[in-house]
Amino acid sequence: MSTLTTPARAAGVTPGAAPARRKPKAGWNVLGLLVFATAGFPVYWMLNTAFKPAKDAIDPDPSLLPTGFTLSNFGRALDIADFWGPVGRSLIVSLAVVVIGMVVGMLAALAISRFAFRGRKVVIVGILAVQMIPLVAMIIPVFLLLNDLDQYDKLSGLIITYLTFILPFTVWTLRGFIVNIPKELEEAAMVDGCSRTGAFIRVVFPLLAPGMVATSVYAFIQAWNEYLYALMLLSQKNQTATVWLGNFTTKHGTEYAPMMAGSTMMAVPIVVLFLLVQRKMAAGLTAGAVKG
DSSP: OOOOOOHHHHTTOOTTOOOTTHHHHHHHHHHHHHHHHHHHHHHHHHHHHHHSOHHHHTOSSOOSSOOOOOSHHHHHHHHHSOSHHHHHHHHHHHHHHHHHHHHHHHHHHHHHHHOOOTTHHHHHHHHHHHHHSOGGGGHHHHHHHHHHTTOTTSHHHHHHHHHHHHHHHHHHHHHHHHHTSOHHHHHHHHHTTOOHHHHIIIIIHHHHHHHHHHHHHHHHHHHHHOOHHHHHHSOGGGOOHHHHGGGGEETTEEOHHHHHHHHHHHHHHHHHHHHHHHHHHHHHHHTTSSOO
16 A cells, blocks of 8 residues: 655655754854844943933943933033034044045055056055054154154144055955956946046946945044044144043043943944945945855
């Protein structure tokens, strides 16, 4: 007497048994939630402290959940020291670094990617080597150099300093995006009558735009959040937003609630920028992941 063979039995799967991959997938989900909680908790605590009463911010037994809601911390943060001046200077420095860095970095990355010249490998290795040097080790040489060039305590000097460690990353990252764009596209455009510059503007540049957005966001965040060089190279009257946060630590102690309110206000430009370019940034981060 013959028995009917079901598709599940033919495939070697016992009816009613759970899929074998469910447990590993659940484990990765749990790990992802733990990573998210670890990375997101400081942001949550900053917002929680910014909006809670000042007396609760210094409670030796703080509550993880909000205990109150107030906006007085933001007013106190604005009263302690000038806020808009440092923020405006930080915006000027960050935007200047992004614009100059993207223009110079794109041209340098294009030259390294598309042209063969003597010393090309040396340039590539040099770009990598520069990124390995700790920024702390360059404070004294940078200070002496800017002082000799009459750029100490000037925003232009700070911009030049930021470009020294943002440009190598920009060049290296954009080079990776340009390499993944086939040369045949440029050659086809040149056959159709475009010059090399016209082929780059019409063909390569649109394909490179997502990568440029992702790189520029990184450069903006680096310049916006930098603290050490801004503290060493600028006086109190020319301080940036990150140095401005140091005003909350006085001889009477640290005012944590206003400091968290100031940190929240400082994070707003980064959040707004990310929301504006999130689609382009996601495309840029995944560009070149799949060939063919």
